[in-house]
Amino acid sequence: MKTPRKGRPSSLRPRPAWGVTQKVWTACGNNKVICLSTGEIADWLFAPTPKQVEFFEQVQRVTYTLFGGLKGVTKSYALRWGSYMECARTPGLRVLLLRRTYGELESTHLLEMPLDEQRLKPLGAQYKQGDREFWFHATGSLIK
Numbered sequence: 001m002k003t004p005r006k007g008r009p010s011s012l013r014p015r016p017a018w019g020v021t022q023k024v025w026t027a028c029g030n031n032k033v034i035c036l037s038t039g040e041i042a043d044w045l046f047a048p049t050p051k052q053v054e055f056f057e058q059v060q061r062v063t064y065t066l067f068g069g070l071k072g073v074t075k076s077y078a079l080r081w082g083s084y085m086e087c088a089r090t091p092g093l094r095v096l097l098l099r100r101t102y103g104e105l106e107s108t109h110l111l112e113m114p115l116d117e118q119r120l121k122p123l124g125a126q127y128k129q130g131d132r133e134f135w136f137h138a139t140g141s142l143i144k
Contacts, residue, residue, distance in 0.1 A: 045119050046085070052078040076108045080143075084116065087134075087141035088123045095143040 024036045033044045048056065055067045055078060067075055076099075083095045099105040113134055117127035124138035134143040 046081040048078060048081075049074060056082060077112075080109055080112065080116070083143050084120060084125070084134075084136075087136045087139060087143060088120075088125075089139065090141060091139045093139070093141040095141075097143060 026034060026036060027044075027047050028034045028041070032041055033047060034041050051069070052074065055065065058065045059082075067078070069075060080097065083097065087093050087095060097105070097109050099108065110132060113127045114129060117125055117134070124136055126135045126137060127133070128135065132144065135141070
């Protein structure tokens with residue numbers, strides 16, 4: 001039996017980023033993926049790059065993870081969508097997205113969140129622009 005990591009209650013430990021599945025999917029364009037074993041085609045909200053997959057897998061193994069790289073390697077995008085995934089499945093989760101300056105926050109997360117809301121509405125997501133809050137009503141989780 002695995003023992004919980006010290007310093008973090010078991011309810012707050014990250015869960016597997018993609019859920020438990022035996023299917024292997026690959027991108028086939030236009031936010032579509034195909035299952036290699038069944039040929040099933042599906043829409044995906046977020047198809048991570050190999051570097052993003054490596055980051056999400058690392059988060060599952062250790063308590064603290066650094067994710068760096070050159071400008072434009074989608075670090076913010078991965079962190080935001082990782083937050084969406086966790087908020088959609090973890091009741092009462094609270095996430096705080098930060099950037100070095102408010103201008104940087106506006107030009108990345110706050111600019112994209114209204115667009116993301118449209119894609120996430122089936123999951124019960126709502127972006128409150130005035131409060132700059134992204135709510136997942138089904139789980140009561142919040143991204144601020």
